[in-house]
Ligand SMILES: *[C@@H]1O[C@H](CO)[C@@H](O)[C@H](O)[C@H]1NC(C)=O
Ligand SMILES: *[C@@H]1O[C@H](CO)[C@@H](O)[C@H](O)[C@H]1NC(C)=O
């Protein structure tokens with residue numbers, strides 16, 4: 001008689017243990033942004049395995065790249081897909097347009113064994129001040145159309161529409177005074193009402209790094225999570241880091257619209273590790289680990305004690321060497337992994353692994369580099385360098401970058417190699433009028449890495465495009481010269 005009871009207890013205890021063991025993963029809300037504006041793209045399946053190996057179960061992408069979606073099929077990973085700002089006008093124009101988009105880019109991938117799409121981001125930071133309102137009027141009509149299209153295919157209850165907002169959508173001297181920019185009050189009211197009626201969260205991107213980078217008066221330690229000598233006192237509340245202050249400014253802005261309890265998701269947050277003073281490995285590690293620990297400790301903020309953001313998507317998974325450097329050279333270096341899936345620093349995501357695991361089975365080109373030929377006079381190299389760096393990524397050479405100390409010749413070699421790898425080690429691409437030369441000795445020094453490209457077949461079309469534009473640039477150069 002005792003035995004069955006005993007085993008029941010054991011089973012109950014065991015299931016309790018299983019539930020308890022799985023709780024931390026179920027509760028932790030850390031995901032990543034997976035952008036693909038890359039010069040050397042890893043195979044999507046390699047990236048999905050990287051996510052799985054690191055137990056990352058939430059990913060945000062910026063479009064609906066079918067190669068990426070196919071790789072995510074059956075992975076169990078929750079996905080936020082995106083509609084680029086440039087498509088908002090068409091989405092807002094008719095339900096016919098949104099119907100096709102939903103059919104081609106969502107319904108075709110969901111279902112058993114498919115992609116677990118949970119959110120659709122309608123635009124990406126569409127209210128950024130620098131867009132001067134050009135996308136503003138499309139957001140709400142696009143959402144209404146998309147909601148109808150989702151309802152038609154019975155996905156409206158499962159997939160939620162959200163609008164990732166930049167933090168410059170709201171402002172205040174002190175967090176408690178937070179309010180949306182006056183010209184956004186009306187549209188934000190509509191959006192927030194819509195989100196609330198669908199049980200969707202407010203998604204915001206917060207970047208203490210940009211506050212620090214753009215403002216020499218910004219106290220450096222306030223950007224991190226280790227305490228500050230410059231706390232911000234707001235009535236009874238004291239803020240010791242920029243993230244909390246920014247988050248509560250949003251909470252106050254939402255409260256002004258009557259939605260102070262609305263769940264908040266951090267759509268992007270992170271720290272670049274190269275390309276600027278203050279963008280380095282130790283700072284990136286300190287920021288990201290501090291953020292993760294604070295979220296997982298469920299500390300919350302003064303206006304939402306004990307209630308951390310419901311999800312936090314780190315920016316970013318991988319470096320993206322083809323991104324515009326208009327914001328700064330750091331823009332290509334946000335990854336917690338380098339472009340080829342190698343962890344840049346130890347980071348505990350709180351998802352079960354104590355450290356990041358590198359990508360497996362990455363297919364590299366052969367171990368070959370292109371460098372400046374030491375026996376040649378390099379005084380005529382400027383145009384070659386300019387051309388190479390306009391196509392490939394040379395941002396680490398600049399002040400604050402990991403390759404800034406290479407010296408003149410090292411700079412040239414770095415530029416030559418970056419270009420050579422971009423051209424998939426095409427022999428001609430290392431010629432540079434005889435100034436370049438292929439070597440089998442890795443020229444990397446210290447933290448400055450001379451990369452070797454990866455061989456994702458889907459990036460060969462990109463290399464071809466670049467090659468065509470090189471020809472064009474050369475032609476153009478000749479024309480300019482002749483004129
Ligand atoms: C589906 O998404 C892709 C990639 O984001 C886009 O290029 C394409 O135009 C979309 N399809 C429709 C019908 O809008
Ligand atoms: C890294 O950046 C931080 C600030 O972001 C700075 O305090 C630190 O000195 C930098 N470290 C190096 C080695 O440059």
Ligand SMILES: *[C@@H]1O[C@H](CO)[C@@H](O)[C@H](O)[C@H]1NC(C)=O
Pocket residue numbers: 397398399404406407408409411
């Ligand atoms: C190498 O290139 C970088 C970026 O253009 C520049 O700042 C640096 O001064 C160069 N170094 C030398 C020795 O020319």
